Amino acid sequence: MKGLKVFWEKLPQGLRGDKRLALIVGLCVLGVLLLVLSALPGGKQDTDNTAQAAPQISSYDVSDYVTRLEERLCALLGEIDGAGKARVMLTLESGTQEVYAGDERQKTSSSAQGASSENDFEYITIKAKDGSEQGLLLTIVQPRVRGVAVVCEGGGSALVQAAVIQAVTAVLDVSAARVSVSKMG
Numbered sequence: 223m224k225g226l227k228v229f230w231e232k233l234p235q236g237l238r239g240d241k242r243l244a245l246i247v248g249l250c251v252l253g254v255l256l257l258v259l260s261a262l263p264g265g266k267q268d269t270d271n272t273a274q275a276a277p278q279i280s281s282y283d284v285s286d287y288v289t290r291l292e293e294r295l296c297a298l299l300g301e302i303d304g305a306g307k308a309r310v311m312l313t314l315e316s317g318t319q320e321v322y323a324g325d326e327r328q329k330t331s332s333s334a335q336g337a338s339s340e341n342d343f344e345y346i347t348i349k350a351k352d353g354s355e356q357g358l359l360l361t362i363v364q365p366r367v368r369g370v371a372v373v374c375e376g377g378g379s380a381l382v383q384a385a386v387i388q389a390v391t392a393v394l395d396v397s398a399a400r401v402s403v404s405k406m407g
Contacts, residue, residue, distance in 0.1 A: 284314065284317045284318060284365060287318075287364065287365065288312050288314065291312060291367075291394075292310045292311065292312055295308075295310045295312075295370075295372075295390070295393065295394075296308050296309060296310050298389060298393065299372060299374060299386055299389060299390075300374075302376075302382065302385050302386060302389060303382075303385075304376040304379055304381065304382045304385075305374045305375065305376045305377075305382050305385070305386060306374055306375025306376050306406070307374065307375050307406065308372060308373065308374035308375075308386075308406075309372070309373045309374070309406070310370065310371070310372050310373075311370070311371045312367055312369070312370055312394075313367070313368045313369045313370075314365040314366065314367060314368055315365060315366045315367075315368045316365055316366070317365055318362055318363065318364060318365055319362070319363040319365075320359055320361075320362050320363075321359070321360045321361045321362070321363060322345055322346070322357040322358060322359055322360060323345070323346040323357070323358040323359075323360050324343055324344060324345045324346055325343070325344050325346060326341060326342070326343045326344075327341070327342045327343075327344075328340070328341050328342075329341075329342065345357045345358075346358045367394045367395075367396050367400075368396075368400065369396070369400045369401070369402070370390050370394065370396060370400065370401045370402070371402045371404075372386050372390065372401065372402065372403045372404070373403075373404050373405070373406050374386065374403070374404075374405070374406055375405070375406045376405070377403050377404045377405035377406060378405035382403075383403040386401075386403045387401045387403060
């Protein structure tokens with residue numbers, strides 16, 4: 223207790239001497255104040271607002287996702303020295319996946335014949351003002367890329383192929399075995 227009292231007595235002296243420390247302490251105090259203010263009643267953390275926001279989330283259009291990804295990759299690969307113009311084709315493993323909140327319960331029972339286990343899964347739902355119910359969407363998982371085909375003007379050069387493969391594997395997190403680079407004909 224005495225150490226805490228000494229700390230509080232020396233704190234103003236330390237803040238006057240070190241501007242960075244004063245800035246850090248000021249930002250911490252501001253952060254705590256913002257947290258306290260956001261937790262006060264009357265804030266915008268109303269469950270009805272959450273229920274209204276849920277219907278606005280829609281499934282992501284996979285073809286738009288692929289098109290935008292291909293366009294961005296073409297622009298990137300076109301900047302690689304010696305690659306020239308590039309065209310890209312992506313294949314996906316699956317579409318988007320929506321992950322909903324749920325509650326899983328495991329029931330275990332034992333009898334003379336042995337023990338048995340049964341899993342029960344129930345989705346968590348939100349009731350909207352109009353009375354309809356929807357599942358509580360946690361996240362939308364983007365589709366994983368299965369393979370990439372790149373055709374570029376400089377694709378006949380081993381150096382360009384290596385640079386293109388390195389860029390594609392870094393950007394899309396796929397193995398080099400799933401990337402094909404060819405010369406544009």
